[in-house]
Each structure stands twice: as C-alpha cells, then as structure tokens.
Amino acid sequence: MDRVEMIATTTFGLEAVTKRELIELGVDDINVENGKISFKGTLRDIPRANLWLRTAERVLVKMGEFKALTFDELFEKTKSLPWEDWIPEDGNFIVEGKSVKSQLYSISDSQRIVEKAIVERLKTKYPVEWFEKSGARYRVEVALLKDIATLTIDTSGEGLHKRGYRDRAGDAPIKETLAAAMVMLSYWNKDRVLFDPFCGSGTILIEAAMIGKNIAPGLDRKFDAEYWGIIPKEYWSVERVEAMRKIDHDSTLHLLGSDTDKRSILRARDNAANVGLEDDIAFFMKDMRDVDLQEDYGVVITNPPYGERMGDREEVEQLYRDFGKKFSDHPTWSIYSITSNENFETLYGKKADRKRKLYNGRIKVDFYQFYGPRPE
Template sequence: MTALQLIATCPMGLEAIVAREVRDLGYTDVQVENGKIRFKGDELAICRANLWLRTADRILIEMGRFEATTFEDLFEGTKALPWADWIPSDAEFPVEGRSHKSQLSSVPACQGIVKKAVVESLKQHYQTSWFEETGPRYVIEVALLNNLATLTIDTTGPSLHKRGYRKLVAEAPIKETMAAAMVLLSRWTPGRPLVDPFCGSGTIPIEAAMIGWNIAPGLRRKFSADHWDRIGADRWDEARDEAYDLVRDDQPLDISGYDIDPETIDIALAAAKSAGLAKEIRLSVAPVAKLNLENAGKYGCIITNPPYGERLGDDKEAEKVIRQLGRAMLWGSTWSVFAISPDKQFEHFFGRNADKKRKLFNGRIECNLYQYLGPLPPRS
C-alpha cells in the first residue's frame, strides 16, 4: 500500500487530543500544526481515521504543497499533481478554497484556477475533452497561507461530529467532537460515575458511553470515500469489522444526565436510543439545585456545558445555575468537575478557583474548560 500524507483537521485547542488519538491508532509519524494533525498512512488508514477519531472534523488527503504568488504558479503547481490517481473519469469534483495572508487573496478566482488545472490534468490522462461529473464526489480544497498553497481531497463528507445518532437538537447544543474532547480531557474512566446536570440533547453522556464501550464514533455513518474505487469496499469492511470486534459492551456504565426542560430530555432520550445506548444512560428531568452527589457514588465526574448568557441570552439565570452547581459540589468532596464556559466570572460564581483551565472554542465562542480535580479512586 502507498504511504499517503493525511491531515486530520480539528478546532483550535484540540490538536494535542487529536494527535493522541492518531497515535493510539498506531500511526507514529505525526506532526501537530494549528488546527490540523499531519500523519502518514495507507488507504486503510483513511477508513480507520474516519471511523475512530472522536475529536477531529475531517480527514483529508494532501495532494501537494507549493509556493504560489501568481495564478500561473497556482495553475501549473495544481496541474502537475497526480489527480487521476484518485479521481475517476466520471467523478464529481467541486473545488472549495480559503486564503489567509497570501498574495492570491481572491478565493473564487483561486477556486476557478484550480478547477481548470485539475480538468486539464484529467483531460490528458483520460484522453477526453468533457467530464459529466455524475459519479462519486471528490471535494478538492485549495488552502493558501503565507503564499503556500496546499491542495487536498476531502475523504469525510459531512463533518465527523455528525455521528448519525442525533436527529433532533435542543437549544444551543454542543458538538459531538467537543463533548468527546471534554470526556477525554477529564479523569473519567468507565468504572466511575459520570453526571451531566445540564445535559441538553444528551451529547456528553452519549459520547462518554461510546468511549466507555470503545464504540468507534463513525460506525453508524457513511463517508465520501466509501464510494471511491481506490479504497474499495474490502478495506471499509475490514475497518468496520475491526471496530465491531473492539466494542466492549460488557463494561458496566454509571452515566446520568439531567435537564430542567422535559422536551429537551425527550430529545436526549431519542438520541440515546438512536445510538443504541438507551439502557446504559439515565436521563431525567431535574434542576441542578436538586443534584445530590451524596447518593451518586464516590470519585465521580461532572462533565457539563452549563447555560451561559451569550449562549441563551439570560445572564442572571446563567449565574444562578453556576452558583447552584458550586453548592452541590460541597457534598461531593471526592468528585471532579469539568465545565466549559465563556464566562470570565465562572470561578467566582462557582465559589472557588479551578485547579486547571484550558482554552477551547465551543463553535465560534472562546471558552475555558474549568477543571476541578478531586481525588482519584484508590487502586484496587
């Protein structure tokens, strides 16, 4: 199999987590850059990365990188790349683009140049003058940064956060990739209780259960590269069979989610059922003021995305629930808390300073992951 240069894109702040996930898959030639992880792999790696990476957005094949300060540079550099190695004669191949701090600043113009160059390259290979573009989809991207052009093909399609279990969403949902990142950044393991007192659509409890049972997050969906001849159905079958074999559904889980809105809990229950985890997660209507950690076990984790004014438009209510969460923790001396919020006064409302803070972006909103670290369970 051919060694390919692959890129896993991700939100700013999650690069180290994605890099760890890539290494856990067995790929060691890993480079960390802003918003992306570069690694080497074969065609099977495309399948495995799409199926397994919980915190990445998409998996790209890097076709080439070169300096481009003129449209001629961009055209000739693009045309010289081996597009026919991937793109068949009947393929649909739209071009997307972005440019930052580069002389070629017109994105539509760059997209047009790249499209023309790819067409010319494929014309020479397939000895044809026209492409119907009715077959499998290969989305090409030209990204210009400091006059360096990077040409990629997207293997994923809809972003990796779209696992397939969430058909409906509650107000202000957190993305599945961010929820998974919060769980991976916490000290939670499947043997410990986990509570989300502001569970909304149930995303954090569901992602935690998938991690606890080692369920590949992409196992219930399809990808653009599912239909690509070069990868083939056999490799996808191999990767999916491996993922099914690695599921640990005999692992007991103690995961609960609460929300004050009955309709929101109905949405969360539907998502848990769609994910095949309805019997493993307790979801019910309850305000955070009623949270009782004394009866919830020891050495548990609260992992949550509490409401905040910028998100829901009610600063006073957001302050109130953070204070209530802080009071609930007075009865949970062995518990740890991991809460994401953009509120600079979160620690003041909560009642104490966080042991650690980590900058993350919930969508476009700059937040901190406030980490209050309780004791770890005693070793058995």
C-alpha cells in the first residue's frame, strides 16, 4: 500500500498547531478543516504520527467520503470501500457514529447500516457467514455532516491526550493536548525559566518538559493499530527506537510550579516521576502572590481557576487582579493564561498582545498572550 489518506482530529482552535506538527513529521498533501487535518502518508507514518503528535486527539485512516441522502445510498457506497484491505477475518470491528445537519439523522440506524455493509463486503473476501470478532480492535466511525458521510478507522484507540503519566489528576485538569499546545503557542524555549503559578496536577509543566527534552508523547502507551496485521511490527519498533534515540538527556530545564493545594502538588510530583522528569520540575506549595522570582525574561504559562461557580467568582476576580499586579513588577516576563472569564484583561490590568479562542473540554476559553521583550 503506497499511500494512505489519514485524518488527525484536534480540538477547535488548534488546527494550525497540529498542521505544523504534521509538516515537521514530513507528511504532505495537508488540508485543514474545523477540528481535523487531512493528510497523506505511508503505513510508516501511522506509528510516527501516533507517537509524536502532541496536539492531535486521534489519527484516523480515511476509508472514503461521499454524499448519502438515503440508507440505501449509505449501504451501497460503504460496501464499495476496500474494508478487506484493513480488517482481517477475526477483526473486532465496532461501528460508532455521529450526525450533524444531515437527512440521515438517526445515528443508531446509520451505524447498523454501515456494519451490515462492511460484513457484506468482507464476505466477498472471507468464506464465512459469521464473523467472531475475536481479534484486534478496529473502531469504525461513520460521521455525517451536511449529508456528506466520512468513513474512518481509528488507529489510536484511546485518545492521544492519554499519555499514560497522569495517574492522578486534579479537580479541574487540563487535557495534555491543550497543555502542549499552550506551550507550543508561546515563545518559551528550554533555555528560559517557565513558571506555572496555578500548576494543579502539573500537566502544563510536564508537557513543557517533554517538549524541552524532545520526548515523544506517545512513547509509553499502546495504540490499536499496533495489533493490525497490515502494519508490520517492525515499523512500530523502529519508530520507538528512533524516538528513544532523539531524547535530549543533556539539557537542563528551569521549570517551576506552585499551588496552594498540598494534594495537587503531591499529584504533580507523582505525575512527573511517571515520565522520569521529577528532577527537571520543582513543584512547591505556595501562594502565587508570595513566590519570589529573581530571574529576568521568564515565561508564565498557566490555567488559573475560572470562577465558574457563583461563590468563587469574587475570589477568582481578586486573584486575577493580584496576578496582574504580581507580574507588573516583572516587565521582562511573558505571560500566557487561559480562562473562560471574559473580563480577564480588565481584571489583569492590561490588554493582551494577542487573544486566541480555544476550548478546554466543553468550556469556551480565550488564550491571552502578553509578550515581554526579547531576551538580550
């Protein structure tokens, strides 16, 4: 199989970041849409993309895309696709679905039709009447958007944000993919101090450390496509060995994280230790207002409390005022903060140099960027 068409799904607002990652991985024919980036590559790019993409949620194989106004049309066009190239006789294929602004609005009916069509197609290859589905998992999705059906197979399995290091998360954890994107959208590099004054379970700093050390985010986890016969096992082992070789063990990082909650600091330390980064990040329990920062040209990247609950709003607003006051005394620092509070700039006391709309889970947020001067 020379060329494979794939889709990297991502959170709305991060498409440009994920596209940049794909370009760095060497794939081509990239097309960006809302929440997904289509691209073409080889079978070797499936393990490479799963191991290295920091801001994508999943890597899908695109089986086909067509207009479907009736269930008969959905059945026949699905059946015409080469499912036997990917799914073996014992393949455990599961069909999931979603429908937005389409005449085929019944998700359960669409799933049933697609599964039936796949079965009929596979029967032309395998001489059986019943598929036991006892082998590797193949998660098929039928996504209907404005009457266009996109059929994919998920190569990732668990979402790519599940790196495997976060055994313990805080009360309001940020996804690893979003945390990585915040770092990649900033001007931080491994030679500058990075401070998260509301570090919680440490996700932003751990993602920054993995970027600084060039650690592939998927190195310590498994993927559904590892168990597929179409992709030689050698491809996965070669990519893992190459990823291990690329780790920068020599760089010294300057990463600091504080929080007022003792349990969060303990979680953060445990999570960092799970990736072997416990010596690269200093987590300590302290109120942001009381942290003594001696360095110039540092960077803050943080996910502060939002004050979503009524009783917390006044306290959070005062926290934002104090946050702004704290860093008005550090004019050489660059500040990056994500929050759903639309009055953040007023409370912080300064207009952001740039503001970017993102989503933290289902919460619409803005990523505020306050640029300090370039280091001398």
